[in-house]
Amino acid sequence: MDASRLPTHKPVKLTSLSCTRKRCMLVRARDTIKNNLRVRRYIPAYYHQCRVVTCDTHFFISSCHSIASPFFLVSSHAEQLHRTHTHTHTRTHVHRVPERLKRPRNVRQRRYAKRDEGSHRAIRIIFNITHTHRLPYAYTHFLSQVSFAAMKSVLKAGRKKDVDVVVPPKELTIKQIQDQIPAKYFQRSAVWGMYYVFRDIFQVLVLYFIMYRAVMPVLTVFEGAVYGVAGTNIVSWIVVGAVKFAAWTVFGIAQGLNGFAIFVLAHECGHQAFSSHRLLNNAVGLLLDSAILVPYHSWRISHGNHHKHTNHLTKDTAFVPRKEKRVIDLVEETPLVMLWNMFVIFTFGWPAYLLANIASQDYGRRTNHFEPSSPLFNKEDRPDIVLSNVGIVAALFILGLCSYQYGAYNVFCWYVVPYLWTNFWLLYVTYLQHSDLRIPHYSHEHWSFVRGAIATVDRDYGFIINGWLHYINNSHVVHHLFSQMPFYHAIEVTRHHIKDIIGDAYVTDNRSLVEMLCETWRECRYVIPSEGISVFYGFIRKDT
Structure with missing residues (x-):
């Protein structure tokens, strides 16, 4: 997708997660997006809408507006990225994870860093700032949305006109879906x-x-x-x-x-x-x-x-x-x-x-x-x-x-x-x-x-x-x-x-x-x- 065709908004300074840690929710996601991308960081309770347009050659993430979830935070080591790459006058940012990460400060971060060490990801994110949202309960477990958006494919069928046939990712599991449904419905x-x-x-x-x-x-x-x-x-x-x-x-x-x-x-x-x-x-x-x-x-x-x-x-x-x-x-x-x-x-x-x-x-x-x-x-x-x-x-x-x-x-x-x-x-x-x-x-x-x-x-x-x-x-x-x-x-x-x-x-x-x-x-x-x-x-x- 051409970034120039996206709607423009006033530049907004991205807030590092270190400043909003008290308002964050911890979401652990394992081996998402064909093991190429890991989401293991803190998700702010207040966030901006963004659309992930392109990623590296291993996978493709379609625009977020086609998915019901109003947000995507797709990044390896989101905390380091937001802390070290804060931009104030541009809406298109290229974040690349450094080859060697800084030594984590606690046991939990060391465990995550060890799993992700050596990963290289280039992600171009178009931040479409409209307004802020309170993170709904239904989206606290968002792994399946991220995986689905990144890995779905669309085929065509029909003899009179093209009909989209959406193929979900093979890696999507029943557990990822069940985690987003309240337990009372299984009684x-x-x-x-x-x-x-x-x-x-x-x-x-x-x-x-x-x-x-x-x-x-x-x-x-x-x-x-x-x-x-x-x-x-x-x-x-x-x-x-x-x-x-x-x-x-x-x-x-x-x-x-x-x-x-x-x-x-x-x-x-x-x-x-x-x-x-x-x-x-x-x-x-x-x-x-x-x-x-x-x-x-x-x-x-x-x-x-x-x-x-x-x-x-x-x-x-x-x-x-x-x-x-x-x-x-x-x-x-x-x-x-x-x-x-x-x-x-x-x-x-x-x-x-x-x-x-x-x-x-x-x-x-x-x-x-x-x-x-x-x-x-x-x-x-x-x-x-x-x-x-x-x-x-x-x-x-x-x-x-x-x-x-x-x-x-x-x-x-x-x-x-x-x-x-x-x-x-x-x-x-x-x-x-x-x-x-x-x-x-x-x-x-x-x-x-x-x-x-x-x-x-x-x-x-x-x-x-x-x-x-x-x-x-x-x-x-x-x-x-x-x-x-x-x-x-x-x-x-x-x-x-x-x-x-x-x-x-x-x-x-x-x-x-x-x-x-x-x-x-x-x-x-x-x-x-x-x-x-x-x-x-x-x-x-x-x-x-």
């Missing part, structure tokens, strides 16, 4: 967990009651009125059928949201985020998942592997992208073809994943979530797999009894329709969480846990659906970073902390549900693993 509560279970069950029962006691009688009256006025003919039959279909569709969508909300709570149980009691978590999760025909332990294990290897091209177990050796020409689907393919995927995709491991890794043999000897599981997991199968069999047995007692048609309307909509919401939400032009996929040598966890998307569906689904859609980045954090805390961390911590790597979207889905469906079709850090490629437009 789990069985009371709150059970409250949400009963709330969701209550919502299911209330919706059934409204449909049975209010909507169905109205439909009966409407049907009689139409046939009484227009007679029994094709037009009246179409009108009555359309109204009934619309009513059952609205019921299915709403009850499907309830079903997916129950799935989210079972998902919390699988991560042991429901409470601090493992037995309670597994018992509640087994009951909830069996009610919606999901094998609890089987999915818990495979989903745990997904969390361990998110966006790893050869080890991830969910939404593994299609892999190609080169850029290929895929003719864009017509709207009708795209709609049909979406219908097939969102209707049958979830059962296909459970029964045949569709959209996951190829293990070279038959793979599913019901076979104890499946390569998805270890030998010690087999009793849990059998228990999950027993739960599914029990649920199917109850459905069979209901079909015998009330008829298969009633079971289809009251259970199967909401079940299909539950599957739709499950796939819709999870597909959009892990598919976006702005998120990368990694080969083994480039992957790290934090890189994979950050490479997910928070989608905002509006405050009603967000709360209905326990914020699983718009707090997913935090969930992947800290899967044992309860959802009611994850959303608070998302709102108040995560953007400040990971900066531009945080990906979110608040467009309409249809717009998000259509763009992702067209643009995110395949990746090229040989790139190492892979971006999505999409369809080309059909020539006319």
Whole structure:
């Protein structure tokens, strides 16, 4: 960046840290910025904004304004630099650490100096003096911001326009992120967990009651009125059928949201985020998942592997992208073809994943979530797999009894329709969480846990659906970073902390549900693993 293009301000004399020692906070940072730069000095409680523009040939630090943190103090031996290099009439300073440092005055400084001895750093800092700030609590641990700013890289994706794909530094650790989040957000509560279970069950029962006691009688009256006025003919039959279909569709969508909300709570149980009691978590999760025909332990294990290897091209177990050796020409689907393919995927995709491991890794043999000897599981997991199968069999047995007692048609309307909509919401939400032009996929040598966890998307569906689904859609980045954090805390961390911590790597979207889905469906079709850090490629437009 050209320094002449930066805004100018009145020259300000830099205050040496030795004069402000009583107002300083000690921040120790270890092996930051690829071991080239160490930040082991006192950070003043009152400081000026600055932008680090260029550094030595080993690394590059982008301008500070793109990072949420309002400051950067990047310097080896900041105290010596500020004490010996104080300028009064220039805003551009070149600080070079002397080859031999002066002998430190105490044990702590001697230990730091010994580690840093012999380091040479040339840093050009543009001090953009606007006003002073009180150092906020959230920035007392700023190592991840410094590392991220210095080591992130930005790739390009998209066929219509360039889309930035931000790749965080591989050296960024979960500990560096966790240190910036208050400890209270990691507390789990069985009371709150059970409250949400009963709330969701209550919502299911209330919706059934409204449909049975209010909507169905109205439909009966409407049907009689139409046939009484227009007679029994094709037009009246179409009108009555359309109204009934619309009513059952609205019921299915709403009850499907309830079903997916129950799935989210079972998902919390699988991560042991429901409470601090493992037995309670597994018992509640087994009951909830069996009610919606999901094998609890089987999915818990495979989903745990997904969390361990998110966006790893050869080890991830969910939404593994299609892999190609080169850029290929895929003719864009017509709207009708795209709609049909979406219908097939969102209707049958979830059962296909459970029964045949569709959209996951190829293990070279038959793979599913019901076979104890499946390569998805270890030998010690087999009793849990059998228990999950027993739960599914029990649920199917109850459905069979209901079909015998009330008829298969009633079971289809009251259970199967909401079940299909539950599957739709499950796939819709999870597909959009892990598919976006702005998120990368990694080969083994480039992957790290934090890189994979950050490479997910928070989608905002509006405050009603967000709360209905326990914020699983718009707090997913935090969930992947800290899967044992309860959802009611994850959303608070998302709102108040995560953007400040990971900066531009945080990906979110608040467009309409249809717009998000259509763009992702067209643009995110395949990746090229040989790139190492892979971006999505999409369809080309059909020539006319």
